[in-house]
Amino acid sequence: MRSSVENMKPVFVRPKSLSDKKFTYCPGCHHGLITRILAQVIDELGIQERTVMVAPVGCAVFAYEWFRCDGVQAAHGRAAAVATGIKRVRPDLVVISYQGDGDLAAIGLAETIHAANRGEKISVIFVNNQIYGMTGGQMAPTTLVGQHATSCPEGRNPQEAGYPIRMAELLATLEAPVYVARLALFDPKHVLETTKAVRKALTYQVQGKGYSFVEILANCPTGWRMSPVQANKHIAAVVTKAFPLGEFVDKG
Amino acid sequence: MPKGTAVIDRERCKGCGVCLATCPFGVLEFTGEFNSSGYPVAQMAHPEKCTGCGLCALVCPDVAIEVHREEKVAA
Structure with a gap:
């Protein structure tokens, strides 16, 4: 197979910023896909040498291991606060906080909102898979109404547990953020759109414009008890109804 | 149609099947082979149909696919 590649030109190769x-x-x-997209954008912008990844608690706890750049692993929910500290001490660095929904929208909600409200010049990548994946599929603040989870086996009941929290819309009401968007990854077109949004968020940070927030609707085939292909179809048909896609703020 | 090929890193592939569902030409299939982690590995079952469009690599969550395409030759 390799020999036939010699006369061909590469269309898709592994990004250099990936370990x-x-x-x-x-x-x-979809965590893997988001990691690849981030590495690709870091390559494109030529910022590998000055990028710092702030990893969350959750499935992406080893996020700093996948990149060939510096990284810190924050306490649960505190990634935005840790990223704030790094960025204020070293404004020349590109600081990316990579967080899931249990981390960002539950235990770390205060840090998230206040970092956004202060307009910290960081980029937050929010992986919204509507469940606590790492700990065994418990209900998250973003779990859909009626969705089954190990801590709500009958499905999420809004009378007891409230409704899924829409982080992008919530942060879009604030004055300071320069970019707030929600994307998905269920087909190649949406993967490209997500790449574009991540590129925009990091570009705004490189230009020193301010806080950017990219929410990505991700799957959790294991936690949802679906095959990966079914899970992607579920995002297209059901999840995007509860979490509409789009750019909510773009002051670039 | 240009000719292309997908090079699959069999040790990275976890057999999720998203590339099979995405390929518009039905190039990729599971052929019953497993890697050392025990995952079924996606294979180029019909290499003659590959145009090198790169969609399989674009959706692969484990960055297990590299895609190459023949240069366009002027007619």
Whole structure:
């Protein structure tokens, strides 16, 4: 197979900012895809030498292991606060906080909102898979109404547990953020759109414009008890109804 | 149609099947082979149909696919 490649030109190769380590994610998990997109954009912008990843608690706890750049692992929910500290001490660095929904929208909600409200010049990548994946599929603040989880086996009941929290819309009401968007990854077109949004968020940070927030609707085939292909179809048909896609703020 | 090929890193592939569902030409299939982690591995079952469009690599969550395409030759 390799020999036939010699006369061909590469269309898609592994980004240089990705390390050689294999991802520890489950088969079909969108975390891997988001990691690849981030590495690709870091390559394109030529910022590998001055990028710092702030990893969350959750499935992406090893996020700093996948990139060939510096990284810190924050306490649960505190990634935005840690990123704030790094960026204020070293404004020349590009600081990316990578967080899931349990981390960002539950235990870290205060840090998230206040970092956004202060307009910290960081980029936050929010992976919204509507469940606590790492701990065994419990209900998250973003779990859909009626969605089954191990801590709500009858489905989320809004009378007891409220409604899924829409972080992008919530942060879009604030004055300071320069970019707030929600994307998805269920087909190649949406993967490209997500790449574009991540590129925009990091570009705004490089230009010193301010806080950017990219929410990405991700799957969790294991937690949802679906095959990866089914899970992607579920995002297209159901999840995007509860979490509409779009750019909510773009002051670039 | 240009000719292309997908090079699959069989040790990275976790057999999620998203590339199979995405390929518009039905190039990729599971052929019953497993890697050392026990995952079924996606294979180029019909290499003659590959145009090198790169969609399989674009959706692969484990960055297990590289895609190459023949240069366009002027007619």
